[in-house]
Amino acid sequence: MTKLTYSLAMCTRPQEIYLTQQxxxxxxxxxxxxxxxxxxxxKRAGVAAFxxxxxxxxxxxxxxxxxxxxxxxxxxxxxxxxxxxxNKQVTVIQVGDHSKLMGDAKKAYDExxxxxxxxxxxxxxxxxxxxxIVDALLGSGLARPVKGxxxxxxxxxxxxxxxxxxxxxxxGLDANRGIPLGIxxxxxxxxxxxxxxxxxxxxxxxxxxxxxxxxxxxIPSEVYALMSATCHxxxxxxxxxxxxxxxxxxxxxxxxxxxxxxxxxxxxxxxMLAAEAAARTGCGLVSVATISQHAGAALATCREMMVAGxxxxxxxxPLLKRATVVAVGPGLGQNQWAKNLFARIxxxxxxxxxDADALNLLAKDPLQKPSWVLTPHSGEAARxxxxxxxxxxxxxxxxxxxxxxxxxxxxxxKGSGTLVxxxxxxxxxxxxxxxxxSGGMGDVLTGIIAGLLAQGLALNDAARFGVQLHAQxxxxxxxxxxxxxxxxxxxxxxxxxVNAS
Numbered sequence: 001m002t003k004l005t006y007s008l009a010m011c012t013r014p015q016e017i018y019l020t021q022q023x024x025x026x027x028x029x030x031x032x033x034x035x036x037x038x039x040x041x042x043k044r045a046g047v048a049a050f051x052x053x054x055x056x057x058x059x060x061x062x063x064x065x066x067x068x069x070x071x072x073x074x075x076x077x078x079x080x081x082x083x084x085x086x087n088k089q090v091t092v093i094q095v096g097d098h099s100k101l102m103g104d105a106k107k108a109y110d111e112x113x114x115x116x117x118x119x120x121x122x123x124x125x126x127x128x129x130x131x132x133i134v135d136a137l138l139g140s141g142l143a144r145p146v147k148g149x150x151x152x153x154x155x156x157x158x159x160x161x162x163x164x165x166x167x168x169x170x171x172g173l174d175a176n177r178g179i180p181l182g183i184x185x186x187x188x189x190x191x192x193x194x195x196x197x198x199x200x201x202x203x204x205x206x207x208x209x210x211x212x213x214x215x216x217x218x219i220p221s222e223v224y225a226l227m228s229a230t231c232h233x234x235x236x237x238x239x240x241x242x243x244x245x246x247x248x249x250x251x252x253x254x255x256x257x258x259x260x261x262x263x264x265x266x267x268x269x270x271x272m273l274a275a276e277a278a279a280r281t282g283c284g285l286v287s288v289a290t291i292s293q294h295a296g297a298a299l300a301t302c303r304e305m306m307v308a309g310x311x312x313x314x315x316x317x318p319l320l321k322r323a324t325v326v327a328v329g330p331g332l333g334q335n336q337w338a339k340n341l342f343a344r345i346x347x348x349x350x351x352x353x354x355d356a357d358a359l360n361l362l363a364k365d366p367l368q369k370p371s372w373v374l375t376p377h378s379g380e381a382a383r384x385x386x387x388x389x390x391x392x393x394x395x396x397x398x399x400x401x402x403x404x405x406x407x408x409x410x411x412x413x414k415g416s417g418t419l420v421x422x423x424x425x426x427x428x429x430x431x432x433x434x435x436x437x438s439g440g441m442g443d444v445l446t447g448i449i450a451g452l453l454a455q456g457l458a459l460n461d462a463a464r465f466g467v468q469l470h471a472q473x474x475x476x477x478x479x480x481x482x483x484x485x486x487x488x489x490x491x492x493x494x495x496x497x498v499n500a501s
Contacts, residue, residue, distance in 0.1 A: 014196045014214045014216075014233065015229075015232050015233045015235065016195070016196065016224065016229035016232060016233075017195075017196045017197070017198050017201065017229055017230060017231050017232065017233060017428060018195035018196065018197065018198065018227070018229055018230055019175075019176050019197075019198055019230050020140050020141060020175045020176055020197065022195060022227055022229070022230065023140065023175075023194050023195040023197065024141070025227060026194050026195050026219065026223055026224065026227055027041070027194055029223050029226055029227070030194075030219045030220070030223045033223075034219075034220055034222070034223055036219065036220075038103075038104055039104045039107055039108075041193075041194075041217050041219075042071065042074050042075060042078060042104045042105075042108060043078055043108075044193075044215075044217040044218060045075045045078065045167065045168070045191075045193045045215070045217060046075050046076075046077075046078025046079045046081070046082060046108070047078070047082065048191055048193065048215040048217065049075065049079050049134070049165065049167050049191045050078075050079050050082040050083065050086075052165065052189060052191050052213055053079070053083075053132065053134075053165060056165075056189060057131065057132050057163065057165075059131070060088075060131035060132040061088055061089055061131055062088070062089040062090075062091070062129075062130045062131045062132075063079075063080070063083045063088055063089070063090050063091070063130060063131065063132050063133075063134055064091045064093070064127060064128060064130035064132070064133045064134065064162070065077075065079060065080040065083070065090060065091070065092045065093070065133075065134040065136060066092075066093050066095060066122075066127075066133065066134065066135055066136065066137055066153060066157070067080075067092060067093070067094055067095065067119075067136045067137065068095055068096050068136065068137040068138050068139075068150070068171070069094075069095075069096040069097060069098070069100040069101055069105070070105060070138075070139055070141075071103075071104060071105050071139060072136050072137065072138060072139035072167060072168055072171075073094075073096075073101065073105050073109075073136055073137070074103075074104050074105030074106075074107075074108040074109070075108075075136050075167040075168065076092070076134060076136025076137075076167060077092070077105070077108035077109045077111070077112045077136075078108050078111075078112075079134050079136065079167065080092045080112055080117060080134075081108070081111055081112040081115055081117060084112065084115060084116065084117050085115065090117065091120070091128055091130065092112070092117065092118065092119045092120070093119070093120055093121070093122050093127075093153075094119050094120070094121055094122065095122040095137055095149050095150060095153050096149060096150070098121065122149055122152075122153055124149060124152045124153075126156065127153075127156045127157070127160055129161075129162070130162050131162060132162055132163055132164075132165065133157055133160060133162050133163070133164045133165070134164075134165050134167065135157060135164055135165065135166040135167065135170060135171050135185045135187060136166075136167040137150060137153065137154070137171035137185070138150060138169075138171035138172060139168055139169065140168055140169045140175035140197055140199075141175075142171075142172065142173075142174070142175075142181060143174075143181075144181065145181050145182035146171075146172045146181055146182045146183050146184075147182070150171070150172070151182065151183055154171055154172055154183050154184065154185050155183060157185050157186075158183075158185065158186050163188040163189075164185060164186065164187045164188050164189075164210075165187065165188065165189045165190075165191065166185055166187035166189070166190040166191070166209070166210075167191060168190075168191070168192050168193050169190060169192060169197060169199070169200065169209075170184050170185040170186065170187045170190060170208045170209055171184065171185045172184030172185060173185070173199055173200075173205060173208050173209070174199050174205075175197040175198070175199040175200070176197070176198055176199050176397075177198075177199055177202070177203065177205075177394060177395060177396070177397075178198065178199040178200070178201070178202040178203040178204055178205025178206070178396070178417070179199075179203060179204055179205070179393070179394060180204070180208065184208050185208065186207070186208050186210075187208060187209055187210045188210045188211065189210050189211045189212075189213065190209040190210060190211070190212050190213070191213045191214075191215060192212060192213070192214055192215070193214075193215055193216075193217050194216065194217060194219060195216075195229075196212075196214050196233075198230060198231065198397065198428075200212050201233075201417050201428060201430045202396055202397070202416065202417035202419070202428065203393055203396050203415065203416055203417060204393070204416070205417070206416050206417065230397070230426060231397070231419070231425075231426035231427055231428045232425070232426070232427050232428070233427075233428055233429075233430055234420070234427050234428065234429050234464050234465075234467065234468045235468075236465075236468050236469070236472060236497065236500075239461065239464065239465040239468065240500060242457055242461050242465065243282070243452075243455060243457075243498075251284075252284035252285055253284055253285075254284060255282060255283050255284035255285075255454060255455050256283045256284055256285070256324045256325055256451075256453070256454025256455055256456070257283070257284060257285040257286075257287065257322060257323050257324045257325070257454065258275070258278040258279075258283050258285070258286045258287070258323065258324070258325045258326075258327060258447075258450045258451060258453075258454045259286075259287045259288075259289060259319050259320065259322075259323035259325070259326050259327070260274045260275045260278065260286065260287070260288050260289070260326075260327045260328075260330065260446075260447065260450070261288075261289045261290075261310075261316075261326065261327070261328040261329075261332065261341060261345065262274070262289075262290065262328065262329055262330040262331040262332040262356070262357075262358075263288070263290035263291065263294050263330070263331045263332075264290075264291060264331055264332055264333030264335065264337065264338060264357075265291060265293070265333070267330075267331025267332075267333065268290060268294040268301075268331065269331070269440065270330035270331030270356070270440065270443045271288055271290050271294075271330045271331050271443070272288065272301045272302060272305070273330065273440045273443040273444050273447065273487055273488065274327055274330045274355075274443040274444065274446045274447035274450070275288050275302065275305050275447060276301075276302050276305075276447065276488075276491060277443070277444040277445075277446070277447025277448045277451065277490075277491070277494070278327065278447040278448070278450045278451035278454070279302070279304055279305070279447075279451065280447075280448075280451070280491050280494050280495050280498070281447070281448045281451030281452055281455075281466075281469070281494065281498055282451060282452075282455055282498055283325075283450070283451040283454035283455055284454070285306070286304070286305050286306070287305065287306040287307070287308065287319055287322070287323065288305050288306070288307045288308070289308050289310045289315075289316060289319050289341075290307065290308075290309065290310065290331075291309065291310070291311070291337070292309030292310070292311055293309075294309070295307045295308065295309040310341070311337075312340075313340050313341060313343075313344040316341060316344055316345070317344075320344075320345070320348050320350065323350060324350070324351075324454055325350060325351050325352065325353075325450050325453045325454040326345055326348070326350050326351070326352040326353070326450075327352065327353040327355070327446050327447060327449075327450035328341075328342065328345055328352060328353070328354055328355070328358045329353075329354055329355035329356035329357055329358030329359060329446065330355060330356050330442075330443040330446055331356070331357075331443075332356060332357040332358055332361075333357055334357050334360055334361060338357060338361065339361060342358055342361045342362075346367070346369065349371065350371070351371050351372070351373075351453045351459065352371065352372045352373070352450075353372070353373045353375060353446050353449045353450045353453070354372050354373070354374050354375065355374075355375045355376075355442060355443070355445075355446040356380070356442065356443070356446075359374060359375075359376050359380040359383070359384060360380060360383060362374075362384065362407070363380070363383040363384045363386075366384075366406070366407065367407075368406065368407055368408040369407070369408050369409055370408045370409055371409060371459070372407075372408070372409040372410075372459075373409055373410045373411075373412060373449055373453075373459055373462065373463050374403060374404075374407055374409060374410070374411050374412065375412040375414060375442065375445060375446060375449070376403065376411070376412075376413060376414065377413075377414045377415060377442065378392040378393055378396075378413075378414075378415055381399055381400075381403060381413055384403050384406070384407065385399060385402055385403060385406070387399075392413075393415075396413060396415065396417070396419060397419065397426065399413060400413040400419040400420075400421040400426070401421050401426070403421070404421040404422065404423065409459060410422045410459045410460050410463045412445075412449070412463050412466075412467060414442065414445070416432075417429070417430060418432070418467050418471070420460065420463045420464050420467055422459070422460040422463075425460065427460075427464050427467075429464075429467045429468055429471050431468060431471035431472045431474075431475055432470075432471035432472075432474055432475065433474060433475055433478045433482055434482055435474060435477070435478045435481075435482030435483070435485035436471075436474045436485070438485060438486060438487065439487065440486070440487030440488070441470075441474070441487045441490075443487065444470060444487045444488075444490055444491075444494075445466060445467065445470045448466040448469055448470055448494070449462050449463055449466035449467075451466075452465055452466050469494060469497055469498060470490065470494075472493075472497055473490040473493040473494040473497055474490055476493035476496075476497070477489040477490055477492075477493055
C-alpha cells in the first residue's frame with residue numbers, strides 16, 4: 001500500500017468566482033488541452049479534503065464516508081482510502097446504484113477495495129455513530145430536486161450529531177444560486193475544487209456550506225487565463241490606494257460635500273446614521289436635509305453636521321447647489337413631502353446613493369440614470385423589478401444585473417453575499433455576519449458609499465469599497481458578540497479600516 005503525497009496549497013477566499021458550467025469548462029481545458037490526467041485531479045481532490053480533516057479534526061478516528069455514484073463519490077472513495085491507509089476506522093456507505101460507478105469513480109473505488117477497504121449499501125434506516133461525516137454524495141452538476149435515497153440520507157446527515165465535511169459542495173445545494181434543491185447537507189466545512197462556486201458564498205448557500213476552503217488542484221494558471229470569472233471577491237487591500245495620500249496642506253473642501261436627505265417624522269436616526277457614516281469615511285463636509293422638527297435633535301446627535309429643516313423643495317435647492325454628492329432615502333418616507341423632494345433631487349446631475357424609501361419611490365415611477373448607486377435589500381429589489389422577494393432570493397445574481405440594466409448606474413444588492421453590479425463587472429462581498437441583521441445597518445452603508453464618492457471615487461469603486469468596509473467593520477465589531485450589535489458600533493472600526501494601508 002503506497003500513500004499518496006501531494007503538496008496542495010489552500011485558499012479560503014479566492015478572488016475569482018464561477019458558475020457551474022464555467023468550472024466544468026475549466027476542468028475540460030485542464031484535461032484535454034493541458035493534458036492533466038482526470039484521475040490525477042480526483043486524487044488531488046481527495047488529498048486536499050483529507051488534509052483539511054487532519055487539520056480541523058485531528059482527533060477524529062472514525063470517519064463515515066457517504067458516496068454517490070458520480071465523480072463526487074469518487075472523491076469520497078479517495079478520502080476513504082487515505083483514511084484507511086492512515087489507520088483510521090472507516091465506514092463507507094454507497095448511496096445509489098453501485099453498478100453506475102464508472103470511469104475515475106470506479107477506479108477510485110477499486111483502489112479502496114484493493115487496499116482492504118469495505119463498502120456497504122445504504123439501507124435508509126439510520127447512520128452509525130462516528131467522529132466525522134464525509135459528504136461525497138452529489139456534485140455541483142445537480143440541477144433537479146433531490147429525491148429518494150439521497151433525500152433520505154441527507155435528512156439523516158442533518159440529524160446526526162457528528163460534524164460534516166462536504167467534498168466540493170454540500171450535496172443538494174444549487175451551485176449557482178445557493179439554494180437547496182429540496183434538501184441539502186448542512187456542512188461545517190466545504191472543500192471545493194477547481195473553481196469557487198457562486199452558490200457557496202451567496203444567499204442561503206452560506207448556511208449550508210459552513211467554512212469554505214478552496215483548492216485549485218494545481219491546475220496551471222494558464223487554464224484560468226482562458227476563462228473570465230462570473231464575479232470577483234472584493235478585497236479591501238486592493239481598494240485603499242484609490243483614496244490616495246492626503247497632502248499636508250489639505251482642507252475640508254478637498255474631500256467633497258455630502259448632502260444626506262431623509263429623516264421624516266419619527267425617523268431622524270436613519271438620516272443621522274448615514275450622515276455620520278459619510279463623515280467617518282473621510283468626506284470633508286456633511287449636510288443633512290430633514291423635516292424642521294428634527295433639525296435641533298439632529299444637531300445634538302452629531303455636532304459636526306450642518307442640519308437644515310426643509311419643508312419645501314425650494315428650501316432644498318441651495319443645499320443641492322453646494323453639495324458634490326447626494327445620499328437620499330434613509331428615513332425619507334413616502335408621503336408628499338418625500339415625493340416632492342425626491343422628484344427635485346433627480347433633476348440635479350449629481351452623483352447619488354439611493355436607498356430605502358427613495359428606492360420605493362423609484363419603483364413606483366422608474367427611470368434610468370448613469371450617476372447613481374442603488375442599494376436595495378431583497379424586498380426593495382423585488383419592488384424595483386416587480387417580482388417577489390422569494391424570486392429575488394432564488395436568483396440574486398440575475399436580479400442584481402437586471403436592476404443595473406433597467407435603472408442604470410451601479411446596483412448593490414444587499415444580503416448574504418452582497419453583490420455589486422456595474423455595466424461591465426459583478427463583484428461579491430463575502431465578509432459580514434448575522435449581527436448586521438439590525439436596524440440602521442443599511443443607513444450606515446449608504447453614508448459610507450456617499451463619503452467615498454465625495455472623495456472622488458468612481459461609482460463602482462465607491463460601491464465595492466463601501467460594501468467591503470461596511471462588512472469588515474461589522475466583523476470587527478462582532479468580536480464583542482453579534483447579538484446586540486448596533487449600526488453605530490461600526491463607526492470605530494470603520495475609521496480604522498478606512499485609514500489602513
